[in-house]
Amino acid sequence: MKKNKIQNIIILAVITIIIGAIIGYNYSVDQTKQKGFQFGVELAQIQEDVSQLQTKFYSEKNKWDEGDITKEDLQKYYEKHVKEFKEIISRYDKLTPPELFKSSVELFKLSSQTQLESDEEYIKWITTGDESARIRSDAQIQEAYEYENLGLLEFQSAKSGIKTYDEPEKFSAPQSGLTQKVIQISENMKNECDSQFKNGLGEFDSDQIEIDWFNCFNEAENWKIEHLP
Incomplete structure (x- = not known):
């Protein structure tokens, strides 16, 4: 709920x-x-x-x-x-x-x-x-x-x-504040990538997981580029 x-x-x-x-x-x-x-x-x-x-x-x-x-x-x-x-x-x-x-x-x-x-x-x-x-x-x-x-x-x-x-x-x-908001959301998305794919030591448990993290991180970066004013 x-x-x-x-x-x-x-x-x-x-x-x-x-x-x-x-x-x-x-x-x-x-x-x-x-x-x-x-x-x-x-x-x-x-x-x-x-x-x-x-x-x-x-x-x-x-x-x-x-x-x-x-x-x-x-x-x-x-x-x-x-x-x-x-x-x-x-x-x-x-x-x-x-x-x-x-x-x-x-x-x-x-x-x-x-x-x-x-x-x-x-x-x-x-x-x-x-x-x-x-x-x-x-x-x-x-x-x-x-x-x-x-x-x-x-x-x-x-x-x-x-x-x-x-x-x-x-x-x-x-556009005041919009750029900052887009960057903030992008950073939140990247943090979600870290939480999802990195272990407690901030490392990757396999090469595939690292690739998945890289793709996730790139998606967040591309989203930022597309939405920046």
Whole structure:
């Protein structure tokens, strides 16, 4: 339940900020502002649906723990959960965000996709008892949380950088703090690589493990390069 609470807290924060950012749009008949308002409403609804889906996901697990449903019932629900989650994620592609908000939408989508991957590993752990699947699930939920945080940061930057909705050429998005956040997330990813592949002495138990660590480390570095402003 811990990772569920963490994810829901950040999602609720995102919803609050999204709604706050679009309230001003509601008082104008200007077409551009109305489109912006519609985008904000739709994005907030997606994030809320993700939150509700995750709450249901873990409540069903609790029902099984308490003997209220069978494992077969739980597995049937999990199949439905994955299908519904994929449908929700597909809605990100139907949004029409203002230019400044496109990068934040991509990060919110990436967070949800990573959350789904975490859920799938969690389901594998419940179904097979594979402890490595649980470990992967925990790592992915942390990654999803960091994507969500970065998306929130970019959304806030875009919101505070808007000069006018009537003249797109005057839009600007301040980058203050974004570089530091990207570097921080990349370092966290590298630390996860160390924790996963290095032993207590900071060494590798086999050549293959060292290769796996190297690939993991490179992925973190490439992610940083791709996301630096």
